[in-house]
Amino acid sequence: MPAIISPSAQHKEVLKYQFKNVEKIPTKIWEDSRDASRHIAQSIALAMRQKQQDGEMIVLGLATGSSPVKVYEELVRLHREEKLSFQNVITFNLDEYYPMMPEAQQSYVRFMREHLFDHVDIKPGNIHIPDGTVPMEEVKAYCEAYEKKIDSVGGIDIQLLGIGRTGHIGFNEPGSWENSLTRLVRLDNITRRDALKDFQKEEDVPYRAITMGIASIMKARTVYLLAWGNHKAPVVKKAVEDEISSGVPATYLQKHPNVRVILDKAAAEDLTRVKSPWLVGMCHWDDQLICQAVVWLSQTVGKPILKLTDEDYAEHGLSDLTLEHASAYSINIQVFNRLQHTITGWPGGKPNADDTYRPERAKPARKRIIIFSPHPDDDVISMGGTFLRLVEQGHDVHVAYQTSGNIAVHDHDALRFLEFMDEFYKRQGLDSEENLKRFHKIEKFIKGKQADEADIPEAREIKGLIRRGEARAGARFCGLDDKHIHFLDMPFYETGRRRKSNLSEADIQIIMDLLAKIKPHQVYAAGDLADPHDTHRVCLDAIIESFKRLQNEDWMKDCWMWLYRGAWHEWAIHEIEMAVPISPQELLKKRRAIFMHQSQKDRPPFPGEDEREFWQRAEDRNRATAHIYRELGLAEYEAMEAFARWRI
Numbered sequence: 001m002p003a004i005i006s007p008s009a010q011h012k013e014v015l016k017y018q019f020k021n022v023e024k025i026p027t028k029i030w031e032d033s034r035d036a037s038r039h040i041a042q043s044i045a046l047a048m049r050q051k052q053q054d055g056e057m058i059v060l061g062l063a064t065g066s067s068p069v070k071v072y073e074e075l076v077r078l079h080r081e082e083k084l085s086f087q088n089v090i091t092f093n094l095d096e097y098y099p100m101m102p103e104a105q106q107s108y109v110r111f112m113r114e115h116l117f118d119h120v121d122i123k124p125g126n127i128h129i130p131d132g133t134v135p136m137e138e139v140k141a142y143c144e145a146y147e148k149k150i151d152s153v154g155g156i157d158i159q160l161l162g163i164g165r166t167g168h169i170g171f172n173e174p175g176s177w178e179n180s181l182t183r184l185v186r187l188d189n190i191t192r193r194d195a196l197k198d199f200q201k202e203e204d205v206p207y208r209a210i211t212m213g214i215a216s217i218m219k220a221r222t223v224y225l226l227a228w229g230n231h232k233a234p235v236v237k238k239a240v241e242d243e244i245s246s247g248v249p250a251t252y253l254q255k256h257p258n259v260r261v262i263l264d265k266a267a268a269e270d271l272t273r274v275k276s277p278w279l280v281g282m283c284h285w286d287d288q289l290i291c292q293a294v295v296w297l298s299q300t301v302g303k304p305i306l307k308l309t310d311e312d313y314a315e316h317g318l319s320d321l322t323l324e325h326a327s328a329y330s331i332n333i334q335v336f337n338r339l340q341h342t343i344t345g346w347p348g349g350k351p352n353a354d355d356t357y358r359p360e361r362a363k364p365a366r367k368r369i370i371i372f373s374p375h376p377d378d379d380v381i382s383m384g385g386t387f388l389r390l391v392e393q394g395h396d397v398h399v400a401y402q403t404s405g406n407i408a409v410h411d412h413d414a415l416r417f418l419e420f421m422d423e424f425y426k427r428q429g430l431d432s433e434e435n436l437k438r439f440h441k442i443e444k445f446i447k448g449k450q451a452d453e454a455d456i457p458e459a460r461e462i463k464g465l466i467r468r469g470e471a472r473a474g475a476r477f478c479g480l481d482d483k484h485i486h487f488l489d490m491p492f493y494e495t496g497r498r499r500k501s502n503l504s505e506a507d508i509q510i511i512m513d514l515l516a517k518i519k520p521h522q523v524y525a526a527g528d529l530a531d532p533h534d535t536h537r538v539c540l541d542a543i544i545e546s547f548k549r550l551q552n553e554d555w556m557k558d559c560w561m562w563l564y565r566g567a568w569h570e571w572a573i574h575e576i577e578m579a580v581p582i583s584p585q586e587l588l589k590k591r592r593a594i595f596m597h598q599s600q601k602d603r604p605p606f607p608g609e610d611e612r613e614f615w616q617r618a619e620d621r622n623r624a625t626a627h628i629y630r631e632l633g634l635a636e637y638e639a640m641e642a643f644a645r646w647r648i
């Protein structure tokens with residue numbers, strides 16, 4: 001039995017106090033970025049209304065990027081549905097790339113118009129965004145004037161901030177001074193790489209930006225710093241828990257008298273109170289937390305679980321955990337067994353076997369299964385070994401590619417396929433004037449394409465078809481026939497740009513239709529809780545919403561969903577509920593399935609910060625999981641794919 005220790009009121013006080021010792025900025029963790037954003041928007045709206053009643057203006061400091069998007073969405077909704085007026089609002093944006101034309105796709109002027117200003121009744125004269133077109137020799141004077149303008153309207157009442165992976169706020173990169181004001185800055189390489197999501201090529205990302213300084217931000221009366229997704233977790237921990245230093249400019253906020261850090265669960269992942277809560281206070285011990293603590297202890301002292309002693313527990317602040325047990329050994333056994341039971345070579349359940357301690361049900365022996373793959377290659381990258389096993393073990397496996405993935409194909413690849421078609425048509429005598437005209441139009445477009453230009457629909461179609469062919473090849477390689485391969489082309493993805501639309505009814509309907517048609521016993525989906533605007537997250541939202549809507553269907557009662565993580569991040573050991581071992585041969589086969597995705601080999605467009613190819617990332621990750629199991633004292637496998645079960 002796990003030791004359940006409920007924190008008394010007194011303990012809760014201790015907990016709060018000790019968080020404060022570790023966390024140097026008041027920090028609130030929300031289940032979900034959406035609720036958090038709504039809450040912030042409502043606080044802003046309240047302040048706007050109060051000022052309106054007093055006949056005063058309110059000054060908002062605004063950020064761009066993915067973090068504030070949902071706040072703006074809610075403000076727009078409040079304007080439309082609840083008559084929130086922006087007539088008394090003055091805004092100052094934090095920053096703008098330099099140089100940057102206001103009408104360019106990547107400009108923050110355009111961003112703010114698309115997300116907020118075009119949808120509310122703000123007076124255009126009250127909007128201020130640093131101007132990316134000011135001639136170099138005038139930038140200094142321009143920045144001074146920007147700063148004076150903020151002061152002249154009484155300073156900023158509420159400042160919204162995101163945080164970059166470098167720890168920047170605004171574009172105040174590491175090394176920025178505490179007394180810095182609005183100025184021209186050079187962007188950090190990591191920031192430029194992150195910005196690649198909005199540009200085609202690295203060379204297109206500007207090297208500089210105009211940004212409000214640290215001192216300009218610190219003058220704001222209230223500051224909200226927002227961060228969503230586990231890619232932000234390491235820098236959030238530094239900002240909240242580390243000493244103040246110019247190396248992580250967000251740490252300067254620790255000196256602000258009225259600042260709040262607002263996080264979703266994923267961004268809070270590395271905070272001490274989440275990662276090792278026993279270090280900051282009494283815990284409510286449940287099975288999962290016990291597992292987390294024991295794995296942590298085992299890794300901290302460098303011993304397998306079954307060798308941990310009472311002294312190890314006591315010396316590492318875990319004597320609480322041993323209180324209700326005769327000795328540490330029974331906890332060791334409990335956690336060891338739990339981990340042992342996650343391992344199965346039968347991801348679809350082992351027929352005719354006792355399944356009491358197995359992750360999956362034995363019955364029905366042959367399951368109907370849908371593997372949802374957000375992009376056309378996530379299935380093989382993230383769960384290729386399990387995919388192969390499910391097919392080999394005789395299940396009725398379907399794969400559903402949720403989006404076309406067309407954005408991630410190089411122009412030169414699209415051209416190659418276009419020329420192939422062109423020549424083939426000519427050789428086959430199919431080169432009608434109409435066809436040739438069409439080919440030429442696309443060819444002319446691709447050859448003359450500008451850096452920030454979105455693809456015309458025909459070019460997107462070719463790119464989508466290239467990825468379709470690759471996905472089909474990968475799924476066939478894993479043993480599926482064409483009737484079991486589904487292309488969903490979810491509409492939210494089809495913007496032709498990195499930035500996608502919001503999830504719509506049409507998207508959800510597509511998923512519901514497939515679920516209702518197949519009536520699966522098992523569903524696999526990408527469970528990334530990263531950036532809320534990531535394709536993976538939206539794809540998962542669509543599946544979860546479909547599950548909720550279909551929950552009363554009979555077949556749904558027998559349907560389990562397993563979540564795999566994308567190419568970048570693995571589940572923490574205590575979160576894993578099914579670990580599927582992969583033999584050396586299977587790993588090689590998985591690699592070959594990933595190789596079917598030729599357009600993604602070497603260096604795809606928008607590669608992100610990781611230099612490794614997808615097959616390398618997948619193998620490193622699967623080997624790392626097996627290694628951790630081994631270090632904890634479990635069996636040694638070549639590699640492992642990990643899953644967590646989602647419950648409604």
Ligand code: F6R
Nearest residue numbers: 063064065066067162163164170
């Ligand atoms: C944007 C800005 C930046 C971003 C930060 C986080 O105006 O000043 O500091 O807030 O780079 O960006 P996202 O929110 O896209 O992760």
